[in-house]
Amino acid sequence: MKKEEPIAERLAKEQRSISISEFFLKNKHLLGFDNPRKALLTTIKEAIDNSLDACEEARVLPDIIVEVIDLGVDRFEVTVEDNGPGIVKQQIPNIFGKLLYGSKFHKLKCSRGQQGIGISAAAMYGQLTTGKPITIVSKIQKDKPAHFYELQIDTKRNEPQIIAEQIVEWEKDHGTKIKIVLEAKYQKGKQGIDEYLEQTAIVNPHLYLIYTNPEKQRLEFPRATKELPKEPKEIKPHPYGVELGILINMLQDTKSSTLQGFLQSDFCRVSANVAKEICDKAGVYEKSRPSRIAKQEAENLYKAIQEVKIIAPPTDSVTPIGEELILKGLKKEIKADFYASITRSPSVYRGNPFIVEAGIAYGGDIPKEDTIKLLRFANRVPLQYQQSACAITKSVISTAWRNYGLSQSKGALPIGPVVLLVHIASVWVPFTSESKEAIAHYPEIIKEIKLALQDVGRKLASYIRKHVRANEQRQKFDLLKSYSEELASSVASITGKDKDKIFNDLLKGAERLYKDLKDNGMIDKNEK
């Protein structure tokens, strides 16, 4: 009898490490490339996020030029050009040709991109669907050369492959321009790129954007302020926010030689005493070498952290847009009769500081009979998909908008001529998935959102009350005018006097009665 190979041995032959790129290929929906329409949006979005973050870091007012060209047969060429600080030559291949390479993943900072997976994923998507490499031009200083690259990604090894590189002439002092050809579908309106850019312009009033769409229409989004957002401060993670896996990684990577030192220097708000208390609670010797902490001990540490009282993280690392700039952004892009905004004080979830802001626009050109338009943002990035899964939507639905003058059915968004903006700024925004489309339902976050909504809601209610009252008075005046006509006719018939004169006299009395209204400009001065 032939001896059978053990199953495990057989399986072992099939087991091998999977490259990140291969993983992406199979899971591209997680990163926002589920379909051609979304792929186009995600590509532009990742490029613009990078441009805006880079400009802000370099304290440059961003001028961004976006062009989308329809190449036919479902292919589009996307060009995004910025006036940012540029990228040094050696880094260009890694940034655009390698997944999970970047500076943001290791930092806790209020920036748009968080995982460093975005732009190279877009490049890879283009490469996979069209075979075309990504091209990059970048220049870091006026007297330095501009570098041109054509890159492909080795999807097995997650390494960049340089197809072409050369020095080119570029009239810009500094900046980066990328071009990706990808299989895509262009659609105007909801969840499309036009909507994305419009919303981006609202929450980034310091941005000057020129956009040429596939229909060759050139749209310009002017800058509403020269004030750059405050530079976000980088903070160390707070112990409450760290997950076990990350804690284990941090233990391996730390430069500290003792556990106590590690806790003190790699986290914020941890004093020597607090570090000691954590070690004692976990039953781990505080002088242990962090790299030698076993998994069980790490787990004990993790549990001990939750039990030790640690003061909340500093909140100055979170940079809101600000009430005034939210108003400017809304006024710039939405024609309405009334605007209001609120920036809440910082708050903390799981050791991560965050700030909720809300803005509201009412009336004007906004459709009256539809459900309100809800604009969701996380660190100034519009969230266009998975609305129903998002904590912001949940908070809006569970707010009693009837109290604020809008109609609302149970479990639904309110109805009325309203654009509602909600922005969450945080060093670490908790998304429900890697495609960063919906905010996770943390009770602390929902509570803050609701408080912000109630604030703008109250402001709206007071406006509506005033507005509606003026409207009602206007209607009453109109009615009184009609009654005057009737009365004049009856009195004229009985007395044989001139009807028009009686009516005009009555109207004088009626107008005096509504003098207040007239003062408010509710009655057209020419009206008889």
Next chain:
Amino acid sequence: MKNKKEDSGKSVDEKINKLAKEVLNQIEKNNNPTVDMPLRGITNVYFDEKNKIIQMGNKTSSRSFFNLGQSKKFMQTFLAAKVIQDLIKQNITVPIRSIYYNTKHTIEGTKEETWNDQSESDPIIEDLEVTLDALREELHVRAGSKGAMVGNLTIIDSGDKIDLRKMGSGGWSIPSIVENNIIKFDKCEATYILFIEKDTIWSRFNEDKFWRKNNCIIIHGGGQPPRGVRRLLRRMHDELKLPVYVVVDSDIYGLYIYSVVKQGSINLAFESMRMAVPKARFLGLSSFDFEKYKLPSSVILRLKEVDKKRIKEVMGYPWFKDNKWQKEIKHMLKIGVKLELEALSAKNFKFITEKYVPDKIRNKDYLD
């Protein structure tokens, strides 16, 4: 007593002119056009102990065009006044409902009608009646007529001689205006008038020729009697010197109908002097009749909460303060029962005509 104005001698046409001129004057001076009118309703009536009737008090309310809650009513008042003046000029009398239709239209520039329904126009005409201190017939407006009469009496109606002994089963239908320029009394043998709440019961009496056997007049007002019926009762009572007996259901509505016949109504308190019959006698049904006539308990209706509420309200009216009435009403509350006239049929169909009413009259078994 009615608050006679100095111009009460003038014709209604002149009064309307005067009212409109006053308002015109206010309009020209840019004042708030205002009309003072006697207040109709419970807050402006009192019980005249001497005459035993409900009278209208002196309270007035003003109706102003520039008071938003009153604008429409003010406009409607003059809409009605204008039409009434037209009627006077043309010398035609129309039903009150026709005034409603004649003046109903969409107000220009609005989606509103001048009147939503007749229940809006009728009170405005009544307001005008008291404001102009005019009789309904002087306004050339007729109420809907209901009610019928037969009996040992001959009348002259608009010049036609009518023998009320020969009116068949339906009887003579009572018009809304019964003043002596229209209705005159001729030969009369009757010795009393029997007022019956409902037309169905009245028909029973007429079928049995009750009036012939008992030498009387029988009359009904189809529930709450309209002005014509009340005015006619009063005239027959005064001019033919006939006592009036009233037969109604034993419930608070029946009792109130009796009260209206006897003392007048709150709404038309200004007409009590011409309409009420203070000596009208209440034959029944009394709340004590159920036990007295040993009626089977299956014929009774239980008082509902709304009935009880209304009973308590009526008990508080000054004209029901008399002990005998309090006793009657309290007993109704106590047994918690109401009885319809038809319930007497439980005895037999002719019980009411052959036994109940004749016995009560003979035995003077009534309240007054």
